[in-house]
Amino acid sequence: MTLDVAVNNETFAQFRSRSVRRIEDVLETLLPPAHLLPARLHDAMRYSTLGGGKRVRPLLVYAAGACLGVPLERLDRPAAALEMIHAYSLVHDDLPAMDNDDLRRGLPTCHRAYDEATAILVGDGLQAQAFLVLAEPGWGMAAERQVQMLATLAQAAGSRGMVGGQAIDLAAVGRELALPALEQMHLHKTGMLMRCAIQLALCAAGIDAQEARGAALLRYADRVGLAFQVQDDILDEIGDLQQTGKAQQGADRSRNKPSFITLLGLAEARSYAQRLLDEALDALQSWQAEADHLRALARLIIERSK
Numbered sequence: 175m176t177l178d179v180a181v182n183n184e185t186f187a188q189f190r191s192r193s194v195r196r197i198e199d200v201l202e203t204l205l206p207p208a209h210l211l212p213a214r215l216h217d218a219m220r221y222s223t224l225g226g227g228k229r230v231r232p233l234l235v236y237a238a239g240a241c242l243g244v245p246l247e248r249l250d251r252p253a254a255a256l257e258m259i260h261a262y263s264l265v266h267d268d269l270p271a272m273d274n275d276d277l278r279r280g281l282p283t284c285h286r287a288y289d290e291a292t293a294i295l296v297g298d299g300l301q302a303q304a305f306l307v308l309a310e311p312g313w314g315m316a317a318e319r320q321v322q323m324l325a326t327l328a329q330a331a332g333s334r335g336m337v338g339g340q341a342i343d344l345a346a347v348g349r350e351l352a353l354p355a356l357e358q359m360h361l362h363k364t365g366m367l368m369r370c371a372i373q374l375a376l377c378a379a380g381i382d383a384q385e386a387r388g389a390a391l392l393r394y395a396d397r398v399g400l401a402f403q404v405q406d407d408i409l410d411e412i413g414d415l416q417q418t419g420k421a422q423q424g425a426d427r428s429r430n431k432p433s434f435i436t437l438l439g440l441a442e443a444r445s446y447a448q449r450l451l452d453e454a455l456d457a458l459q460s461w462q463a464e465a466d467h468l469r470a471l472a473r474l475i476i477e478r479s480k
């Protein structure tokens with residue numbers, strides 16, 4: 175059971191629902207309006223971004239921001255940019271050339287609801303929009319820090335980050351990966367955007383990632399990123415994902431992709447997730463109550479059922 179702790183008199187449950195509502199509103203505003211030409215493309219971009227999801231990455235940005243005392247207005251655009259990159263990755267990952275999925279978040283995938291060419295353009299458009307929302311002037315961030323955020327997001331999303339992780343994943347289909355290689359793949363494919371959430375919050379706070387506080391938060395992010403994927407594999411194994419309409423993991427199995435379950439078995443994967451959670455919490459040792467939302471978020475990530 176997730177402990178409902180309070181930061182600034184707000185429980186984690188309150189923080190979570192407020193932050194999810196907030197990021198939905200921010201995304202709503204920062205995405206091109208559906209009537210703007212080309213309307214079908216913009217409609218599909220909004221369909222793919224506003225259609226639900228747990229909003230884990232924005233929650234990480236807001237929780238790290240709360241820990242570091244950053245005003246919310248300085249976190250909105252970084253959180254939205256990160257979620258746009260995430261949404262684009264899901265749209266492209268669902269394409270026939272990748273996982274060929276029909277459902278995402280319980281709804282038809284973008285290429286099913288629209289068409290394949292539109293889905294490719296949706297990913298391209300969302301990626302460019304993510305960088306645009308960081309680059310635009312007038313949201314209270316010094317230009318130097320905006321550039322730093324742009325570079326951080328580009329690094330995390332690109333061939334040495336998420337896209338690189340996806341390439342490693344595709345190359346591993348039908349092959350066996352040892353645990354360190356599987357971890358490296360997930361640290362890139364999923365972990366880099368989680369790490370980026372913390373890096374963007376650090377940047378908004380004006381804290382150097384090399385500083386002890388920054389390094390500790392990044393250690394937290396890496397453990398959480400890996401725990402997220404281990405839990406994903408556990409959920410797949412126990413079959414819960416079928417109910418969510420997310421056919422991704424079924425597709426993974428059919429493509430014979432390596433997973434933490436095939437390498438470790440269910441019981442050992444569970445204790446591995448617990449160990450990662452303990453290490454994530456350990457990284458937050460030098461913080462008091464201000465890091466409680468980060469702690470609760472880490473617990474939620476390994477206790478979630480979808």
Ligand code: GRG
Pocket residue numbers: 226227228229230262263264266267272279336337340363364403406422480
């Ligand atoms: C195709 C450019 C490109 C990249 C693909 C991250 C990624 C790389 C693909 C996503 C596919 C996937 C299912 C990865 C496994 C873990 C993961 C990131 C799941 C989806 O993230 P959630 O659970 O999704 O945060 P919601 O729907 O809650 O936003």
